[in-house]
Amino acid sequence: MAKHDKSSLGKPASGFKSPTSLWIGGALTSIFVVAALVSFLWTPYSVEALNIGAKLQAPSGTHLFGTDHFGRDIFSMIMVGARVSIAVAIVAVGIGILVGVPLGLLAASRQNSFIDDLVMRSNDLVFAFPSLLIAILITAIFGTSALNAIIAIGIFNIPVFARVTRGSALPIWTLDFILAARVAGKSGLRISLEHILPNILNILIVQGTIQFSLGILAEAGLSYVGLGAQPPTPSWGRMLADSQTMISFAPHLAIFPGVAIIATVLGLNLMGDGLRDLLDPKLRRVR
Amino acid sequence: MLEVVPGDPASFMLGINAEADTLAAMRRELGLDQPMLQRYLSWLGGMLTGDFGISYTYRVPVSELVMARIWISLPLAIFALILSTLIAVPAGLIAASRRGRVSDWTVMGTTQLGIAIPNFWFAMILVSIFAIKLRWFSAGGFPGWDQGFWICMQALLLPAIALALPQASILARVMRSSLLETLSQDYIRTARAKGLSQRRTVWAHAFRNALIPVLTIIGLQFSFLIAGAIIIENVFFLPGLGRLIFQGITQRDLIVVESVVMLLVFAVICVNFLVDIAYALVDPRLRRP
Numbered sequence: 001m002a003k004h005d006k007s008s009l010g011k012p013a014s015g016f017k018s019p020t021s022l023w024i025g026g027a028l029t030s031i032f033v034v035a036a037l038v039s040f041l042w043t044p045y046s047v048e049a050l051n052i053g054a055k056l057q058a059p060s061g062t063h064l065f066g067t068d069h070f071g072r073d074i075f076s077m078i079m080v081g082a083r084v085s086i087a088v089a090i091v092a093v094g095i096g097i098l099v100g101v102p103l104g105l106l107a108a109s110r111q112n113s114f115i116d117d118l119v120m121r122s123n124d125l126v127f128a129f130p131s132l133l134i135a136i137l138i139t140a141i142f143g144t145s146a147l148n149a150i151i152a153i154g155i156f157n158i159p160v161f162a163r164v165t166r167g168s169a170l171p172i173w174t175l176d177f178i179l180a181a182r183v184a185g186k187s188g189l190r191i192s193l194e195h196i197l198p199n200i201l202n203i204l205i206v207q208g209t210i211q212f213s214l215g216i217l218a219e220a221g222l223s224y225v226g227l228g229a230q231p232p233t234p235s236w237g238r239m240l241a242d243s244q245t246m247i248s249f250a251p252h253l254a255i256f257p258g259v260a261i262i263a264t265v266l267g268l269n270l271m272g273d274g275l276r277d278l279l280d281p282k283l284r285r286v287r
Numbered sequence: 288m289l290e291v292v293p294g295d296p297a298s299f300m301l302g303i304n305a306e307a308d309t310l311a312a313m314r315r316e317l318g319l320d321q322p323m324l325q326r327y328l329s330w331l332g333g334m335l336t337g338d339f340g341i342s343y344t345y346r347v348p349v350s351e352l353v354m355a356r357i358w359i360s361l362p363l364a365i366f367a368l369i370l371s372t373l374i375a376v377p378a379g380l381i382a383a384s385r386r387g388r389v390s391d392w393t394v395m396g397t398t399q400l401g402i403a404i405p406n407f408w409f410a411m412i413l414v415s416i417f418a419i420k421l422r423w424f425s426a427g428g429f430p431g432w433d434q435g436f437w438i439c440m441q442a443l444l445l446p447a448i449a450l451a452l453p454q455a456s457i458l459a460r461v462m463r464s465s466l467l468e469t470l471s472q473d474y475i476r477t478a479r480a481k482g483l484s485q486r487r488t489v490w491a492h493a494f495r496n497a498l499i500p501v502l503t504i505i506g507l508q509f510s511f512l513i514a515g516a517i518i519i520e521n522v523f524f525l526p527g528l529g530r531l532i533f534q535g536i537t538q539r540d541l542i543v544v545e546s547v548v549m550l551l552v553f554a555v556i557c558v559n560f561l562v563d564i565a566y567a568l569v570d571p572r573l574r575r576p
Contacts, residue, residue: 129552132514136536137548213403220405221518225533240408244522247415254415258408265403 022274028267032260036082043080045073048232059252066252068242074252077234078260084146084235085264088228089215091150093208096157101204103158104165105196108173109188120166123159131156132221139227146229153218157211164207168200202279209272213265220261236261349546352531359429360520360527363443364512367450372505374455379462379501384489386467394459401456406515410449410522417445429525446523450515454508461504466497498569506562510555 059066065074107119135152142148172178173196181191222228223237231238236257243253382394417423429442469475470493478488517529524530528547535543 129510129555132511133517133532133548133551136517136532137544217405221407224405224407225518225521237405240405240411244411247411248419251415254408254411258405258412261405261408262400262403266399269399269402 019274019278021270022278025267025270025272025274028263029271032082032264032267033086035079036086039076039079039083043073043076045076048072065256066250068239068253072234074239074256077239078236078256081234081236081239081257082260082264084223084229084233085216085219085261088146088150088153088219089212092153092157092215092218093211095151095154096161096211097204097208100158100161100163101165101197104162104167105169105192107162108166108169108196109192111170111173116166119162123162126156126159132218135218135222136225136227139222146233146235149219149222149228152222153215157215160211161204161207164203165200168203169196172196172199202275206272206276206279209268209275213268213272216261216264216268349543352543353528353547353550356526356528356531358432359443359525360513360516360529362439363446363450363516363520363525363527364509366440366443366447367454367512368505368509370447371451371455371458371508374451375458376462376501378455378459379466380489380494382459382463383466383470383497384485391463394463398456398459401452404452406449406453407518407522409452410446410519413445413449414522429527442525446516446519446525449522450512450519453515454511458501458504458508462497462501465500466493469493469497472496495569499566502562502565502569506559506565509558513551513555 065078067073068077103119107116110116131153135149135156138152138155139145139148142151169192178191178195181195186194219228219235220237220240223235224241226238226241228237229235239257240254243250243257247254378394378398382391385391418425424441424445430438432439466489470489475488475492478492479485483491513529516527517532519525520527520529521533528551532544532547535541535547
């Protein structure tokens, strides 16, 4: 299939057996989802209130992960940061799915037509650009905000989903039950929606999980260079950027946000691997 | 594309207190008074002849800025690519040929972690351990190539390791799964049946066949390395292309940003083309027209 297919990056099975990795991944991911949801209602301390008197404290009973140079509670900031990361990644993956999947279905339903060529060549075009580079460019042009980071990351999810959708839809189009549906007079659109889409849904879910984790990494990178969510909204990437000058005497500032990113991405990747094995063992071949 | 950016380069260069006629003169000097389409076409035409225009802030040709910095970014990307390949191919080989054993689990677990670690965080940790605590390396900056090859390589080592880690993790997994798939082929069973040892089978029959997907990923990773370099160069204060782009963005020096991005995209396309040629070297079956 398409040689640029990004899903192949996550292709190899993990060292863990599928239910194990699904459980570990699911648990890690839900910790951060719960933390993000709870942060709407409650955080141990306010993330906007400065308390210079309590600055740069090491982790302790009162401040579980310590405090930063403004005396803000790191634990609370990580909870709110989870909200930003997850929101950015969800919307970015959503853009990719909402635009990419219909494009892929369309291309597959008219294989080798002008439309198919147009969709796939535009995909190649977007793929030729290093995604983070263009994301930096987009946020630089339209201003630095979480919204623009979302759009920038989302645009690069479109070709990924279009390609995966087309690639997995093509073999299904050759099957007998599709022929039967055609004979019954169903249009390409109806067949795509009623027969193709349900059959490739599991592949899309797995790809969605992988893109979700890539989105979190991308958001962290963008906000690290100052092009993501703007202060005072805490984000994991910017917490790391702020910690850089203080890492020698306050390592906890760098460690906790870093571990949060790693644990979330690791959890999502493990979950993706587990889901893939669970939903369809043959999937690794189909891709 | 960059025309929509708020902020006028001329007023940025002269400061907010500039007189109106000074601004107009500066715009004329930069060619900003010409219509947008005309400027765009002359920029495109200039690109073809290697003339990228003049930087708004540095007042020197963009090509000069690029040439000064490409000798940091390019060696860094190549260094990282070599490191990543040197780590990943043996790791993938070991994991695949000892499938299900401890070494396989170790490689798979480590790579799973390696993919999840953001490279700029890894870079910060490397700096704090090896530059600040142990003082083996400098924490950033670049001495310049005239200081000698090894001193420069030392300055590039930590950034290259940080860049290579996620790529090596992905590559090792691709190597492993590709080799496993090759090892399940019929001709491998034939080779084993005629009495070849496992080791010889892997080397003589499986390895080269498994390299095709690995090559594809190496090619793809070049673009990731370039993008990753923007962030990593900022961690280590390396004056490379990535830092040039970033400074261009913050200083609204748009012609620099546009030109460097186009140049990098062109480089990525060239590398993908080279990878296509490399297929033919590895796989004689692809040489047939």
